[in-house]
Amino acid sequence: MPTIKFYVREGLLPPGRLTSPNQAAYEETHVRRLRLIRALIEVGGLSVASVGEVIAAVDDPERPVHDLLGEAAERMVPRYGGGEEAGDGLVEARERVGELLTARGWRGYPGSAAGEALAVALAALGSVGHERFAEVLPAYAEAAELVARADLEYVGRHVAREELVESVAIGTVLGDALFAALRRLAQIDASSRLYGGPEEEAGDGDRCGEAEPGEREE
Amino acid sequence: MPTIKFYVREGLLPPGRLTSPNQAAYEETHVRRLRLIRALIEVGGLSVASVGEVIAAVDDPERPVHDLLGEAAERMVPRYGGGEEAGDGLVEARERVGELLTARGWRGYPGSAAGEALAVALAALGSVGHERFAEVLPAYAEAAELVARADLEYVGRHVAREELVESVAIGTVLGDALFAALRRLAQIDASSRLYGGPEEEAGDGDRCGEAEPGEREE
DNA sequence: GCTATCTGATAGTCCCACTATCTATGATGG
DNA sequence: CCATCATAGATAGTGGGACTATCAGATAGC
Numbered sequence: 001m002p003t004i005k006f007y008v009r010e011g012l013l014p015p016g017r018l019t020s021p022n023q024a025a026y027e028e029t030h031v032r033r034l035r036l037i038r039a040l041i042e043v044g045g046l047s048v049a050s051v052g053e054v055i056a057a058v059d060d061p062e063r064p065v066h067d068l069l070g071e072a073a074e075r076m077v078p079r080y081g082g083g084e085e086a087g088d089g090l091v092e093a094r095e096r097v098g099e100l101l102t103a104r105g106w107r108g109y110p111g112s113a114a115g116e117a118l119a120v121a122l123a124a125l126g127s128v129g130h131e132r133f134a135e136v137l138p139a140y141a142e143a144a145e146l147v148a149r150a151d152l153e154y155v156g157r158h159v160a161r162e163e164l165v166e167s168v169a170i171g172t173v174l175g176d177a178l179f180a181a182l183r184r185l186a187q188i189d190a191s192s193r194l195y196g197g198p199e200e201e202a203g204d205g206d207r208c209g210e211a212e213p214g215e216r217e218e
Numbered sequence: 219m220p221t222i223k224f225y226v227r228e229g230l231l232p233p234g235r236l237t238s239p240n241q242a243a244y245e246e247t248h249v250r251r252l253r254l255i256r257a258l259i260e261v262g263g264l265s266v267a268s269v270g271e272v273i274a275a276v277d278d279p280e281r282p283v284h285d286l287l288g289e290a291a292e293r294m295v296p297r298y299g300g301g302e303e304a305g306d307g308l309v310e311a312r313e314r315v316g317e318l319l320t321a322r323g324w325r326g327y328p329g330s331a332a333g334e335a336l337a338v339a340l341a342a343l344g345s346v347g348h349e350r351f352a353e354v355l356p357a358y359a360e361a362a363e364l365v366a367r368a369d370l371e372y373v374g375r376h377v378a379r380e381e382l383v384e385s386v387a388i389g390t391v392l393g394d395a396l397f398a399a400l401r402r403l404a405q406i407d408a409s410s411r412l413y414g415g416p417e418e419e420a421g422d423g424d425r426c427g428e429a430e431p432g433e434r435e436e
Numbered sequence: 437g438c439t440a441t442c443t444g445a446t447a448g449t450c451c452c453a454c455t456a457t458c459t460a461t462g463a464t465g466g
Numbered sequence: 467c468c469a470t471c472a473t474a475g476a477t478a479g480t481g482g483g484a485c486t487a488t489c490a491g492a493t494a495g496c
Contacts, residue, residue: 146360151354
């Protein structure tokens with residue numbers, strides 16, 4: 001409950017309608033909004049400040065439907081402090097990003113947050129000796145297109161106009177987490193298949209015992 | 219430089235070989251290790267503590283090649299405090315994860331960190347009114363397989379045995395960032411294509427001006 | 437009327453990633 | 467040889483982020 005007050009203070013959550021100077025009424029939308037906030041923070045790993053930006057975008061009625069998805073997606077590139085010692089392979093990486101965009105026929109400018117994030121990731125890979133990793137970019141891009149198509153299709157099928165921005169925010173952030181987890185699982189499977197034991201690896205979760213969640217206090 | 223000392227203290231970086239009580243020699247491996255650390259922290263968004271675990275895994279010579287990939291991948295699920303008020307849709311989500319695993323024929327137990335992460339993400343999506351998002355899981359899973367295959371292929375082609383764990387660590391963490399960026403770009407393209415203007419959107423990065431990196435101090 | 441509860445505001449706590457200071461030792465160079 | 471200076475190692479401090487606790491003041495309900 002004190003956390004809620006905190007979010008209100010931070011502007012993430014609108015204050016409840018005051019029925020009297022000391023009594024506020026919270027409605028359905030508040031609960032919904034709070035769940036959104038928690039999901040973005042806990043699952044998406046966003047900072048409170050980032051959530052604020054997302055919320056602002058969600059609440060802005062001015063957004064044209066066009067580039068709204070892109071814009072919203074744009075706003076939530078989480079990390080990257082900037083890195084002043086850029087030089088490294090960043091310039092090259094940016095070029096590579098540009099090449100990829102044209103090769104794929106993707107609209108979008110390499111200077112966008114997403115493009116820059118890609119360049120940073122590529123540069124980081126290069127700096128640890130994995131410049132060849134760029135070779136798998138086509139496969140990654142293919143997969144990304146697959147996912148993006150699925151996202152769009154889902155949005156078109158199930159999402160009302162007025163919920164568009166919120167859904168994009170959710171899909172972008174939680175989708176990342178979702179896909180990351182799936183990638184992990186697919187990797188586990190693939191590696192077990194390639195290097196692994198004869199056949200059996202799967203089971204009902206014998207080791208580690210992930211079943212008990214109680215591990216943190218609040 | 220003080221940061222390096224800090225990492226040494228935290229056990230992320232081995233101390234340099236002392237040539238005399240006040241002079242230490244750092245070699246190639248140190249630089250390499252430092253770059254790995256920075257990449258994991260800055261691009262991968264891992265905490266120092268998580269990096270420590272990854273490093274420990276990388277340095278452990280006991281790991282059998284089998285399940286090493288999976289194990290390493292397992293170790294770096296970043297987020298999720300645990301959440302004691304689990305109940306929600308988590309139980310259902312776990313079931314859904316199990317179904318997905320069997321449907322896909324993926325080896326791996328739903329109770330693994332990755333499986334749990336997936337369940338958490340699904341539950342979060344459900345809690346904000348997007349339970350239908352599960353419908354796109356097959357597409358996501360397909361994409362994840364694509365990516366995982368590309369990863370494995372890359373590893374098989376370019377990575378020596380003794381660098382395996384490190385490469386998996388890098389690939390897992392930086393690959394997430396890479397793919398997230400690509401997904402953003404693909405989404406921007408797809409949405410621009412669907413809702414967007416007539417044809418032109420791409421360009422050479424006119425707005426925002428991402429070119430100047432200098433924004434933080436160190 | 438009395439108390440328990442809620443609002444809003446202010447201040448404090450805890451954790452994390454660093455960063456600064458301090459001391460002893462030894463390098464460097466005139 | 468001796469003064470200056472840099473460095474290793476240890477200890478303590480800083481700053482930011484996300485909460486959390488405390489404190490009036492104002493009812494709501496008994």
